[in-house]
Amino acid sequence: MPKIAPYFSKKLIVWYLQNKRNLPWRNTNNPYHIWLSEIMLQQTRVLQGLPYYLKFIEAYPKVEDLASAPEDEVLKLWQGLGYYSRARNLHATAKRVANEMEGIFPNNYKDLLKLKGVGDYTASAIASISFNQPEAVVDGNVYRVLSRFFGISTPINSTAGQKEFKQLAQELIVKEQPGTFNQAIMEFGARYCVPQNPDCENCIFNDSCVAFQQKKVAQLPVKIKSKPVKQRFFNYLVILSENERTVLQQRNGKGIWHKLYEFPLIETSKEIEVSELQKLPQFQDFSDKINIRNISLYNEEAVVHKLSHQHLNTRFWIIETLDETESSVAISEIESYAVPVLIANFVSEFFENY
DNA sequence: AAATCGGGGTT
DNA sequence: AACCCAGATTT
Secondary structure (H helix, E strand, O other): OOOHHHHHHHHHHHHHHHHOOOOHHHOOOOHHHHHHHHHHOOOOOHHHHHHHHHHHHHHOOOHHHHHOOOHHHHHHHHOOOOOOHHHHHHHHHHHHHHHHOOOOOOOOHHHHOOOOOOOHHHHHHHHHHHHOOOOOOOOHHHHHHHHHHOOOOOOOOOHHHHHHHHHHHHHHOOOOOHHHHHHHHHHHHHHOOOOOOOOHHHOOOOOOOHHHHOOOHHHOOOOOOOOOOEEEEEEEEEEEEOOOEEEOEEOOOOOOOOOOEEOOEEEEOOOOOHHHHHHOHHHHHHHHHOOEEEEEEOOOOOEEEEOOOEEEEEEEEEEEEOOOOOOEEEHHHHHHOOOOHHHHHHHHHHOOOO
């Protein structure tokens, strides 16, 4: 290993310098920009995160701008990117840096790690890219490249695996150019050593890659399987008043979409029809407050909104009323609220010609 | 150690 | 349908 390490690392950097994409966060060492990009790219493809990065940089050129923005505004800009705790932690950290640290980010791994939303990967990325510290990153790409090249079958999502791969990456990092090495190994995983059907025949490492030599490329990396997805059944109550207003509620407490807005929701254990809906205590609490003129089902066939760990089988119930509903929102104002994609899709479809 | 947190691309 | 993405945090 000590012999192959310099060979692997240098060759990787040469490949990177010839093949890297020109991405906006690669033209800067500004820790605010690097931090923002790294938070956005957590579990997110570069092409999905890129437009959000550009939006945020434009809306909030400096960390103080982000710090002074209302949380609802930050969540609205984040809408569609998912994992919304990232946006809430992003905002909280911006406030801390702006108000308690004089707008200056920590310049080392240990202190970066204390920031909300910054874990081992992100602290290492910022430390290496912005501050030239030799801290190795281990993301999904790094797991894949290292497990294949070195033929390591320790599950990457086990505690032992995380420790083993982190230590290996730390041994491989080029200390003179840690940021470049880190980005090189990630770029190689993202663009060449891809999850399925990598082009190993033409790979620069195919003479030394253990997985290729042993024909185990398709079996690596090893990952412990997660449990099957949960089926949930959502009934959204879409209130329509005579004066073109509806009701939105902010999600509180635990669970998905914390602090985003949605129509009043009744979750059931299975799909239900209108007679069953009307018998539910949650619905009766609701109908006590407004005078319902008519109820109709918008979609007989449930919309299945697929998340990593759950499928949301969703039906929208259109509830017409004459009342001026309490804490209501004008139809035309819905788009100013941060809502889940599931809601945004319905709104744009249902109110298209409204 | 395991569960949870989104949405979208690829095969 | 299964797998994965420039992971972090909570249980």
